[in-house]
Amino acid sequence: MPPFALLNIGSPRVDLRRGGAYYRRMRLQHLLAASLQLTLSSFLFAEEKPNLLVILTDDQRYDAMGFMGHPFLKTPTLDRIAKEGVHFKNAVVTTSLCSPSRASILTGLYAHNHGVVDNYNPFSDELIFFPKYLQDAGYETAFVGKWHMGGEIDYPQPGFDHWVAFKGQGVYFADPAEAKVKGRYVPQVSRDGLNVNGERVPQEGYITDVLTDYATDWLVDRDGEKPWMLYLSHKAVHADFLPANRHAYSYEDESYEKPVTWFEQPEMFRDVPLWVQNQRNSRHGEEFAYYTNLDITTYYKRYCETIRAIDDSTGAVLKVLEDEGELDNTVILFMADNGFLFGERGLIDKRNAYDASVRIPMLLRYPNCVQGGQVLTEVVANIDVAPTMLDFAGVEIPSYMDGKSMKPLVTGEATGWRDYLLYEYYWERNYPHTPTTHAVLGERFKYIRYHGVWDIDELFDLDKDPEERINLINDPQYAGTVKELNQRLFDLLEETKGTEMRIMRDRGTKFLHRKSGGEREAPFPDWFYREPDTPVN
Numbered sequence: 001m002p003p004f005a006l007l008n009i010g011s012p013r014v015d016l017r018r019g020g021a022y023y024r025r026m027r028l029q030h031l032l033a034a035s036l037q038l039t040l041s042s043f044l045f046a047e048e049k050p051n052l053l054v055i056l057t058d059d060q061r062y063d064a065m066g067f068m069g070h071p072f073l074k075t076p077t078l079d080r081i082a083k084e085g086v087h088f089k090n091a092v093v094t095t096s097l098c099s100p101s102r103a104s105i106l107t108g109l110y111a112h113n114h115g116v117v118d119n120y121n122p123f124s125d126e127l128i129f130f131p132k133y134l135q136d137a138g139y140e141t142a143f144v145g146k147w148h149m150g151g152e153i154d155y156p157q158p159g160f161d162h163w164v165a166f167k168g169q170g171v172y173f174a175d176p177a178e179a180k181v182k183g184r185y186v187p188q189v190s191r192d193g194l195n196v197n198g199e200r201v202p203q204e205g206y207i208t209d210v211l212t213d214y215a216t217d218w219l220v221d222r223d224g225e226k227p228w229m230l231y232l233s234h235k236a237v238h239a240d241f242l243p244a245n246r247h248a249y250s251y252e253d254e255s256y257e258k259p260v261t262w263f264e265q266p267e268m269f270r271d272v273p274l275w276v277q278n279q280r281n282s283r284h285g286e287e288f289a290y291y292t293n294l295d296i297t298t299y300y301k302r303y304c305e306t307i308r309a310i311d312d313s314t315g316a317v318l319k320v321l322e323d324e325g326e327l328d329n330t331v332i333l334f335m336a337d338n339g340f341l342f343g344e345r346g347l348i349d350k351r352n353a354y355d356a357s358v359r360i361p362m363l364l365r366y367p368n369c370v371q372g373g374q375v376l377t378e379v380v381a382n383i384d385v386a387p388t389m390l391d392f393a394g395v396e397i398p399s400y401m402d403g404k405s406m407k408p409l410v411t412g413e414a415t416g417w418r419d420y421l422l423y424e425y426y427w428e429r430n431y432p433h434t435p436t437t438h439a440v441l442g443e444r445f446k447y448i449r450y451h452g453v454w455d456i457d458e459l460f461d462l463d464k465d466p467e468e469r470i471n472l473i474n475d476p477q478y479a480g481t482v483k484e485l486n487q488r489l490f491d492l493l494e495e496t497k498g499t500e501m502r503i504m505r506d507r508g509t510k511f512l513h514r515k516s517g518g519e520r521e522a523p524f525p526d527w528f529y530r531e532p533d534t535p536v537n
């Protein structure tokens, strides 16, 4: 098949992306050049190519791993990978929401370039997922698990030789009666079972274990000498958290201290945006979480219990690789698609630019050329995954990708890295309490700008204030930093063609309600008010 056949020129199903002509041209150039290079390299260097394993979890916080000093969660396999590989301490996502982040991982693009800005609307069939380039380079590729892009679809996608997926959020248990822990209604839940290479197959068992079996079966049963890439994408640990029955209530007696919020101790905070105060009484706030009387402490324990099966799964996959003699020749990347808040600022869920939302666990193991036990502080992100995987495979990284290869970082060859990363989240009518957000994320400073709301922007000095309590946006000592980072934000947006925002069709349930008798609308702070006829700076 000629490379340009991949592009569907002239008949895009949905042309979602601005600058489409530019990306089409860049892709075409890349594909033509790469096909020549790969024809040679796949013959000459096939035996040297490592296998690639991406393990993706859902909504797992950066600190939800035992080695992070967690008071009770045990993750022996993740601890092992951190010890034998690299822990990216400042790994983040460029959009803290399932589908947009998943699209960024697979394409190496910001959400404003891949066009997936919500969990409901279809995506452009011009998108090229990085496994396609690996396939072209002689890799055998497999997808197992949660796809959750373009709404509730689970049919095979380009770039994968083997395919196991479920629609939307799927379910932890095919039959709710099997579960020891009972859940509540979750949007986009599907009980249609699995799509296995185009065939409908019932889900038999707990989803994390089912996916693990599909993944390890493929690793064991596959034949041929090709290097491989496996993308194991868990449903866990997305809400509603239903642990495997063997882990149900195992942390029930542990204690968890909910984060202190402005509502309990306002003196510990400065200039909390109005939208944050208002979200407290919303579906994604502590006061009216999921429109229930949810106990966040109990909820957090179920979350940790649900993570235990992910650790079991990772251990099972490593064991199979070890038995097959392929463990040390496999680049293993473990990560999540975004974080999750458990009461920080009075909120639950993700979407916002605060640490619990944007930071993710990220571990990489590849003892052939990556020294174990490293803890790196550079700001790396979901958009870096595709370039990194292609780099390890010796495949040319397309110049249109927004991310950068992390390989030089982990092998100690880096000669410079980004100082700030762009963050973006686009307001959803379904969840109207979180505004459109842009931010620049650095190792020390985080600057957040809200768009389309009459509210307060934010600046945090993470060295001095890791819990992001003291908003420095009005502090005269930081006026220069605010100005510089505001300019930086717009530079990053302009450089990556992100200054025009898309408006998507309304789809899905609208969660716009507040709890009757709950917190009322937040007042503007005193410094918003002024006397008539006073000068404005």
Ligand SMILES: [Ca+2]
Residues within 6 Å of the ligand: 058, 059, 097, 098, 238, 337, 338
């Ligand atoms: Ca997610």
